[in-house]
Amino acid sequence: xxxxxxxxxxxxxxxxxxxxxxxxxxxxxxxxxxxxxxxxxxxxxxxxxxxxxxxxxxxxxxxxxxxxxxxxxxxxxxxxxxxxxxxxxxxxxxxxxxxxxxxxxxxxxxxxxxxxxxxxxxxxxxxxxxxxxxxxxxxxxxxxxxxxxxxxxxxxxxxxxxxxxxxxxxxxxxxxxxxxxxxxxxxxxxxxxxxxxxxxxxxxxxxxxxxxxxxxxxxxxxxxxxxxxxxxxxxxxxxxxxxxxxxxxxxxxxxxxxxxxxxxxxxxxxxxxxxxxxxxxxxxxxxxxxxxxxxxxxxxxxxxxxxxxxxxxxxxxxxxxxxxxxxxxxxxxxxxxxxxxxxxxxxxxxxxxxxxxxxxxxxxxxxxxxxxxxxxxxxxxxxxxxxxxxxxxxxxxxxxxxxxxxxxxxxxxxxxxxxxxxxxxxxxxxxxxxxxxxxxxxxxxxxxxxxxxxxxxxxxxxxxxxxxxxxxxxxxxxxxxxxxxxxxxxxxxxxxxxxxxxxxxxxxxxxxxxxxxxxxxxxxxxxxxxxxxxxxxxxxxxxxxxxxxxxxxxxxxxxxxxxxxxxxxxxxxxxxxxxxxxxxxxxxxxxxxxxxxxxxxxxxxxxxxxxxxxxxxxxxxxxxxxxxxxxxxxxxxxxxxxxxxxxxx
Numbered sequence: 001x002x003x004x005x006x007x008x009x010x011x012x013x014x015x016x017x018x019x020x021x022x023x024x025x026x027x028x029x030x031x032x033x034x035x036x037x038x039x040x041x042x043x044x045x046x047x048x049x050x051x052x053x054x055x056x057x058x059x060x061x062x063x064x065x066x067x068x069x070x071x072x073x074x075x076x077x078x079x080x081x082x083x084x085x086x087x088x089x090x091x092x093x094x095x096x097x098x099x100x101x102x103x104x105x106x107x108x109x110x111x112x113x114x115x116x117x118x119x120x121x122x123x124x125x126x127x128x129x130x131x132x133x134x135x136x137x138x139x140x141x142x143x144x145x146x147x148x149x150x151x152x153x154x155x156x157x158x159x160x161x162x163x164x165x166x167x168x169x170x171x172x173x174x175x176x177x178x179x180x181x182x183x184x185x186x187x188x189x190x191x192x193x194x195x196x197x198x199x200x201x202x203x204x205x206x207x208x209x210x211x212x213x214x215x216x217x218x219x220x221x222x223x224x225x226x227x228x229x230x231x232x233x234x235x236x237x238x239x240x241x242x243x244x245x246x247x248x249x250x251x252x253x254x255x256x257x258x259x260x261x262x263x264x265x266x267x268x269x270x271x272x273x274x275x276x277x278x279x280x281x282x283x284x285x286x287x288x289x290x291x292x293x294x295x296x297x298x299x300x301x302x303x304x305x306x307x308x309x310x311x312x313x314x315x316x317x318x319x320x321x322x323x324x325x326x327x328x329x330x331x332x333x334x335x336x337x338x339x340x341x342x343x344x345x346x347x348x349x350x351x352x353x354x355x356x357x358x359x360x361x362x363x364x365x366x367x368x369x370x371x372x373x374x375x376x377x378x379x380x381x382x383x384x385x386x387x388x389x390x391x392x393x394x395x396x397x398x399x400x401x402x403x404x405x406x407x408x409x410x411x412x413x414x415x416x417x418x419x420x421x422x423x424x425x426x427x428x429x430x431x432x433x434x435x436x437x438x439x440x441x442x443x444x445x446x447x448x449x450x451x452x453x454x455x456x457x458x459x460x461x462x463x464x465x466x467x468x469x470x471x472x473x474x475x476x477x478x479x480x481x482x483x484x485x486x487x488x489x490x491x492x493x494x495x496x497x498x499x500x501x502x503x504x505x506x507x508x509x510x511x512x513x514x515x516x517x518x519x520x521x522x523x524x525x526x527x528x529x530x531x532x533x534x535x536x537x538x539x540x541x542x543x544x545x546x547x548x549x550x551x552x553x554x555x556x557x558x559x560x561x562x563x564x565x566x567x568x569x570x571x572x573x574x575x576x577x578x579x580x581x582x583x584x585x586x587x588x589x590x591x592x593x594x595x596x597x598x599x600x601x602x603x604x605x606x607x608x609x610x611x612x613x614x615x616x617x618x619x620x621x622x623x624x625x626x627x628x629x630x631x632x633x634x635x636x637x638x639x640x641x642x643x644x645x646x647x648x649x
Contacts, residue, residue: 038298041076043305044289053289054142056300061136064294065114067644070623073295074303074646080621081328083318084283084309085474088504090256090276091635092332093309094206097285098258099638100267101212102131102150105204107640109360109527109629112200116145116212116267116292126197126582129190130183138290139215139265147188152216154180156223157250162243166556168210169539170202174576175557180211195580197587198530205531205633209253215265222246259283267292269302269643276309283309293643302643315474322616325350329624329637329645331357331615336478337406340614350616353626357613360631362414363523364405365482365607366535367391367469368545370516372562377459378467378517385602386442392431392605394439394493395486401608404481413606414535415595417526422588427599432606439493448494457494467517468500472507479520482607511545519545524632526610529591530579531633536598537571538564546603567601620648 040048040056047053084092102117114120117131137145158164159177167177176193183189188211192199202208220226222245227233230242239245251258259276270285286306293301310326312318319334321327323346334343335357347353369388373379381387397411415427443449443457448465450458457465473480483499490497497518502510510516521543524532534540538550547568552561554572571594578590613630623645628636 038294038300040300041287041305044287044300047289059138059142059290060294060300061134061138061292063118063134063136064292064300065118065134066296067293067301067641068296069644069646070625070640072622072646073297073299074623074644075648076299076303076305078304078647080304080307080642080645080647081326082307082309083321083327083330083333084276084311085315085318085333086311086313086504087278088256088508089311089332090259091206091254093259093276093283093285094254095332095635095638096307096309096642097268097270097638098206098209098266099635100269101203101209102133103200103204103208105634105639107625107628109631109634109639112204120200122200126195126199126580127192129196129199131188131190133186133188134292135186137267137292139218139267140271140288140290141215141218141265142290143215143217143265145212145215145267146185147182148185149214149216150188150211151180151182152220153211153214154178156216156225157214157219158210160223163246165560166552168207169555170199170205170207171210172555173580194576195582197582198579201531206253206635212267213253214250218263218265219246219250222249269293270307273306281311283311285309291643295644303646304642307642315477322352323350325352325618327616328618328621329355329615331355331613331630331636333475335613335615335630337404337408337611338478343614343616350618351620352616352618355615355617355624356627357615357630357636358627359610359612360527360629360634361522361524361610362417362526362535363412363606363608364409364610365476365479365520366414366523367486367518367520367605367607369467369518369605370514370546371603372514372547372549373517374514377461377463381446381448381459381465382518384446386446387448388602388605389431390439390442390446390493391490391495392602393433393435393442394490394495395605395607396434396489397432397607398434399489400482400485403485404478405608405611409608409611412609414523414598414604415525416529417609420527420529422529422591422595424592424595424599427595430599431602436493443493443495451494454496455491455494456496464496465494466496466498468498470500470502470507470510470516470519472504473501475504476520476522479522483520486607508542511542511548514548516545521545522610523604523606527629528631528633530587533575533594535604536594537575538568539575567597571597622646622648 038056048055103112104115106113118134120131122129139145171178173192173196174194179191181189224230234242234245237245248257249261256276259272262272262275269288269291271288273286274284276283287302315333322330369382371383401409411432413428415424416422448457452464459465469483471479487497523535534543538544538547541551541555544551549562550564550568553563574590574594578587581587617624625640630636
């Protein structure tokens with residue numbers, strides 16, 4: 001817990017670098033400094049010699065970004081092997097490759113650094129952000145990356161109501177979408193309707209990647225505004241609409257098709273060679289000859305030739321590949337405490353060392369009863385706060401911690417982690433004691449005092465009280481084990497549940513359709529409560545699984561979904577106020593009000609504090625930080641800059 005506590009204090013002392021301070025935080029080469037003496041991978045040099053590729057000086061920006069390797073200057077070559085799980089593990093690629101936004105996180109998850117924007121200015125009330133792009137950066141097909149691409153990505157794509165039902169929350173304040181305008185080829189201005197003090201931090205997360213995701217010269221071909229003959233292309237492609245064609249060709253931040261088109265230009269270190277498509281057994285990405293970063297000796301990055309993502313259909317196969325030395329770096333899908341003894345015992349055999357992950361999450365297993373259920377009887381039961389409190393009291397958390405998590409956690413509901421300046425005792429600890437007597441009394445008082453011959457409580461309509469809880473076993477096997485214990489514990493208070501193990505795509509589909517009874521997921525917001533507040537109010541259209549229709553109402557400014565109760569609306573307003581407040585002390589005071597309401601409403605049920613994770617790194621893979629934050633908002637290992645990972649002989 002000490003590492004998490006230290007990280008918690010650091011998050012609130014975070015300094016968001018701006019203006020000249022930002023430029024000083026990352027090194028940019030003097031203009032033309034590497035043009036004559038820059039070095040490149042042998043395979044690219046051969047293409048230049050054969051006249052199939054422009055010279056390196058014509059591919060790099062005049063002032064490329066300089067990356068300082070973690071340990072040593074690397075050497076070119078090698079194929080980095082990493083595992084994916086099934087057909088919907090696209091974020092496994094994003095975390096490794098797709099982190100090339102305007103800004104990025106530092107290694108400590110405490111400051112925002114320059115990336116494709118070499119510097120920026122923010123006005124006094126944080127309503128305007130002016131970004132200065134690195135001049136001369138090129139897309140992977142050699143076409144210049146300019147302010148036109150950023151304006152196109154937001155104004156023509158993300159704000160297109162046929163492509164997006166609502167402007168993403170990161171780009172909307174006070175119910176109005178951002179306005180993005182070009183100042184010159186290398187300067188772009190973002191203007192918000194109200195203060196957006198958290199924008200730089202949001203921009204550093206995966207969901208902040210939209211400004212650099214869509215190359216105008218390529219993706220404009222799939223918009224009616226720019227292509228009068230698009231209907232014919234839609235028909236020829238055999239799809240139903242131009243929006244479907246656009247998604248297939250240009251993707252989005254979090255969909256598989258982002259990695260399924262070998263022709264789509266990107267700004268990433270590696271580009272797709274073998275796509276992530278139906279039936280694929282692997283995804284292969286090869287170096288981007290136009291990548292815009294170099295090391296301190298002028299070597300163009302990345303060092304590694306290609307990244308090979310093998311697709312396993314089960315975690316057991318992935319584990320076998322790890323312990324037999326067939327994986328170079330992996331934490332995704334194997335970071336389960338039950339695996340740690342096996343991985344530790346096979347370090348010599350697999351020729352790897354262990355990677356330490358510091359969790360940013362609050363909760364290891366958050367249970368979301370669907371308060372907006374389509375069944376009016378279950379909706380009424382789930383919406384009764386005393387019912388949720390009873391289920392919490394009827395859960396023996398210590399038994400779960402001892403059996404599933406080897407005693408390495410503590411009883412917890414939700415909220416910032418212990419040691420975080422915003423830690424909220426009531427939000428974190430209420431109703432965590434185990435008391436079947438209190439649980440039974442609450443259930444009786446809630447009108448569920450009748451039982452059938454099997455001891456299962458009866459609903460008001462006389463039917464047995466039964467519901468299922470959706471869980472993805474391949475992604476979070478520990479949550480399956482947790483739920484099996486919860487099932488037995490709740491049976492003791494007359495509640496019958498099914499542990500509904502389903503595939504990830506179906507899990508999302510059921511949630512999107514509001515077709516689930518309940519679901520589980522690790523609860524975020526332990527170190528980054530402002531960046532992922534999904535468990536504190538109905539914020540995330542996929543993640544706030546206790547009331548997804550409420551989130552749609554919030555993100556669409558009331559035009560979609562279902563109108564939520566006043567307590568939710570008040571939290572919406574408080575969060576908007578908090579994220580427009582630059583002063584951390586004042587922001588914390590606003591968030592305390594929000595946490596007070598969340599604690600009072602008690603909408604979700606937590607099990608235990610998120611447990612620290614781990615992974616493996618092959619011994620011949622260097623420049624890899626061996627201790628990293630573990631978070632979706634710090635999408636490990638991407639901010640550790642895999643482009644500077646290197647193999648030793």
